[in-house]
Amino acid sequence: MLKMSTLFLRTLRDDPADAEVASHRLLVRAGYIRRIAAGIYSWLPLGVITLRNVENIIRQEMDQAGFQEVHFPALLPREAYETTNRWQDYGPSLFRLQDRRGADYLLGPTHEEMFTLMVKGEYSSYKDLPLSIYQIQSKYRDEARPRSGIIRGREFVMKDSYSFDIDDAGLDLSYQRHRDAYISCFNRLGMKYNIVKAVSGAMGGSKSEEFLAPCATGEDTYVLCPKCGYAANVEAMITKVPAGDPKGVPALEELDTPNTPTIDSLVTVMNKNFGGGYTAADTLKNIMLVADGKAIAVLAPGDREVDLKRLQENLRGVHELRVFEEADFAKHPKLVKGYIGPQNVKALGITLYADPRVAPGTSWITGANKKNRHARFVVNGRDFTPDAYIEAAEVREGDSCPECATEIIIDRAIEIGHIFQLGRKYADALNLSVLDQNGKSQVVTMGSYGIGVSRAVAAIAEQTSDEIGLNWPAEIAPAKVHIVATGKENLPFDTALTLGTDLEAIGISVMLDDRREASAGVKFKDAELIGNPIIVVVGKALADGNVEVRVRATGDKSEVSLANAVTAIAALLK
Template sequence: MRASRFFISTLKEAPSDAEIVSHQLMMRAGMIKRLGSGIYTYMPTGLRVIRKVEAIIREEMNKSGALELLMPLVQPAELWQETGRWDKMGPELMRVKDRHGREYAIQPTSEEVITDVVRSEIKSYRQLPLNFYHIQTKFRDERRPRFGLMRGREFTMKDAYSFDRDVEGMQKSYGIMFDAYVRIFNRFGLKFRAVAADNGAIGGTGSHEFHVIASTGEDALVYCPDSDFAANMEAAEALAIGERGAASEQMTKVPTPGKTKCESVAELLNLPLSRTVKTIALTVEKEEEGKVSKQYFMLLLRGDHELNEVKVGKVAGLANHRFSTEAEIQEVYGTAPGYLGPVSPKMPVTIVADRTVANMSDFVCGANELDYHLTGVNWGRDLPEPIVADLRNVVEGDASPDGKGVLAIERGIEVGHVFQLGTAYSEKMGATYLDENGKPAPLQMGCYGIGVTRILGAAIEQNFDDKGIVWPDALAPFQLVLCPMGMDRSEMVKAQVEQLYADLQAAGVDVIVDDRGLRPGAMFADWELIGVPHRVVIGERGLKEGNLEYQGRRDTEATAVPVAEMVAFIKGKLGQ
């Protein structure tokens, strides 16, 4: 490739709406152009990276035994209605109507479509196992698209779906896909971590997320440096801290005027924040025979801990909870928010304590009276034993759930997710096969996704400096750029560039020659911004000494390499 025949359009400054590094650098490097909110045109340099991501994914998916097909972008509403997701997905699902008034979804994912394909094609256990995948455009109508490709509305995704006879088979297929993902992310050249995760809206029984490690990542990843334990914050189990001691104080009501936060109460009473308990009021509404009834729950957390809402949704009776309104709090507890506590609420309340709170004694909580708290509160003596559940986010230094050390936390960007779906879709859609006895049984499914275009943003968030992007070799739009000095003025330089270019191409190196005639500073700045990982400078001075100048994107200085050795040198750098 020659730069004069390619399209290079770099900017000195990023647009004002580019909020994070990857968005800023991709816009400056001319890799993407904004068309609308969360919708981008992929320019030639950006598309080259996407194609390299796709090629690695295809090779590893094919190697794993998965079969590629291509499912439609537009999907009939009837399929989504069969699984109940037409309403459940909410406004993120883009809905359209054709000229006949029939409703369709612009696909955000393809569980319904692939299940429909398989239920019409698979008849016998002899046809199993199967794994289909495709790489296709997706659309999710994000309320607030932002961060460029990291949270756009239109994006490219690889999704795969496995079909098996039984749970054991599904788990085997899941393991094959998990291993394929590890190979894929290793080939990308990215630092990543696979963590246990919550299945969320997809459903199913078990899942893992693949995160690219980056300090700017939105997700907190929990892991144990001394073991294999790893989970995202939503799924990481928080063990109880400490053991409950005997009561040593009398319960006492103390004035705490204007102190509605645990931090301010602890400061007023000169106590550690860990001695306080905060209360979160929830309401669950149920409709029976046209009448709506309400059930009230009180969640208790230690004052220095944070609520994990995903865990809350898994507590019995709290799947459809909401936070109580101020009017409900006044009615049930007889006071304003900030002074709630588990001792003697006005109305019946189900109390659920986090594991750590259940182990506390002589703690401080709200008195259910404006401007007052209770000190010296103890389970059993002052209030009944609660329902105990894991309700909180883990914190660094917590004991690892596997008992092999303490937990650490780092930031990550989710770019892949694998799910054990089980029969969550096959049962609803009647996707069955006939077993050895001729009896129908639901197919066991797995689901496996990679955000193809999101990989670009995540890779940049992990690999950049003050000059621009630093692509890993496998993802770079070009592996190597040749930067001639005065190619239009020197026959010596021109001849060497042409020879080296031909030799590198013959060696399978993805190389571009910058023949635009720019000054060295401007030329180097463009390629450093774009992020090409290897550069060779060809100039008359070096050639007269028999050398060329090599510099890696992260190198602080150039290295002189004999002309005759440069191709082998580059192949060594690329691991070829």
């Protein structure tokens, strides 16, 4: 039983000045966590219990699914990460350090290499597969900008699993098993979440989905179709636009459009000098970018910005992407800033990408590659041909669902889980292979599955807390029942202790506010701030042989006789 008279806890009446989001503010105020440095937090007793509860639910579900727990050091030698190139690729986000001899080490940001090497060291036959192993451990990433308390920290607790299979069919199965296990986990954690299509990003690999916990403070944006349930990270959202019919479109015509370097000014001049009814959506934007030092052009409808994040995720393998600066234009004198058109871009040796909204056969108004000149009736497939189509234009609420064409909704969320099929990237690099039935060596194919454990604590706090405090689902609260004893006599305190003991005897965890010196008001405020699901007040009602039972989430109050209290409370927790 957690007795508040001795619990290492001090709640704060005021919000901490450096906390903005609800989870951060309340976890600090309620005495769960304290900040040590930017993105680095200590966990106090209440926080540790809560974090453990989340961990244990995840652990149970992993074990249930037949995955086995292992544990790696957080402190790792450089070598393995050198082999997979991540010593370089991870860049400044990697915490690096040296031992006394000057040898390089790192604090693990994720452990693909270690898992791969561990399996390589033990297994060498297809008969040993499939295998899924996991760990729950602190990870370290020197984030450019830690933020929102424990939502994005530099040290955080993560559960990461890896699956090992001999072939793609096996990988599909392992992926599915993890997906199912994750669904069980997040359901038990009492979270609202969506499973959305994701891009696998820097990790490589093919199939990838994210588990997103919707909440206003989330960093991820995703789309959701209210009709068919299609869900995708905006970066992975697919655009389906029918091809245009170029028949009957007149030949390309160049026009005098003085002083129209922007889409707005172009639309104005078009409507003034070349017939009405034009909007920005009729124009074609030519965005010049530098991708890892190479110039590329991206086409998008004039009424939409190019979403650089989305573009970069879809340009596989590009590390650095930025828009053209003056110096870049200076290097490409044939590109007339403000009047670029796709008609000659390829002749300049620049790769031409088009957003799918610039569909084959569609006709556009765009630059004529001459100062103060634009062209209309510029048809995709006739007057220019993109090298490739790529999702680049911003996604908007109301855009069409790629599955059923219904208008999609856009929402924000915290990423709490990510599952993906890694394939053979790490097995190849680290030479993990097994012998198949024919005695032939086969490179193993892998999947990687993560859950942000400490982040889940924050996400649950975000989703469940209210103005007065935290409000945990029963399975993860520090205690299921928070008993408050009030008054100055011994009776309520003795009664509360007995009730707490009885509850614990049937497996219901209890936090007991047995502080004699604190006023009832303080105890109530603390109970609400701390956020255990059931609050039982042992005080005034005792005169009638009753205790008061409150439900934190709903605010419902009722009096039950002391004799029935245990069963009544147990029933509420069902």
